Amino acid sequence: MKTLGKLMDYQIMSIDPSTVALAYSVIGSDNRILDVGKIDLSSTKSIHEKLHIITTSLPVVMKKWNVKYTVIEEAVFIQNFKTSRLISYIIGHTMGVMYQHCKFIAEANPIVWKRGIGYSNVTKAEKDRWEKEIGAKEAKKKAAFERKDRVRQILVTNLGKDFQESRYDSDEIDAIAIGVWYNGVVKAR
Helix, strand or coil: CCCCCCCCCCEEEEEEECCCEEEEEEEECCCCEEEEEEEECCCCCCHHHHHHHHHHHHHHHHHHCCCCEEEEECCCCCCCHHHHHHHHHHHHHHHHHHHHHCCEEEEECHHHHHHHHCCCCCCHHHHHHHHHHHCHHHHHHHHHHHHHHHHHHHHHHHHCHHHCCCCCCHHHHHHHHHHHHHHHHHHHC
């Protein structure tokens, strides 16, 4: 993985990709949040149209903030083949579009960045306890919520109360956390 080395001031765009949206954040080297949003890909099932939306939308944000450094979450292939294929196309194309506007692109492995910000997985013991307290169906919902909320709570601790409210959805929270993690990696070098 390339690093930013000793650069002191920069804007970094971090992306949490999916087949329905690219959640992004633009943060400064001091973890100041400059922009957070989503590029909506849900309006079409056509991969060609999704790629066109990325091609026309992503450069607008990158130019607005003079983004020179980008980090995108790596794909995790745990879904079905069709979804895995689509996310691969989306990530690859997004990286190509980013490269036209900045020459520094890094990938963030989800296990590594989450561990790097202090995230802890929902344990089997927690799931079992919730199942006893609220039943299997509700325990499953609670575990899904808890997985997303733990990242939000880490940002609350590190960046402040702004993250306590539902100002950002869980994909945008992940995009911010990826950027914060990467800033920490850079500063540690």
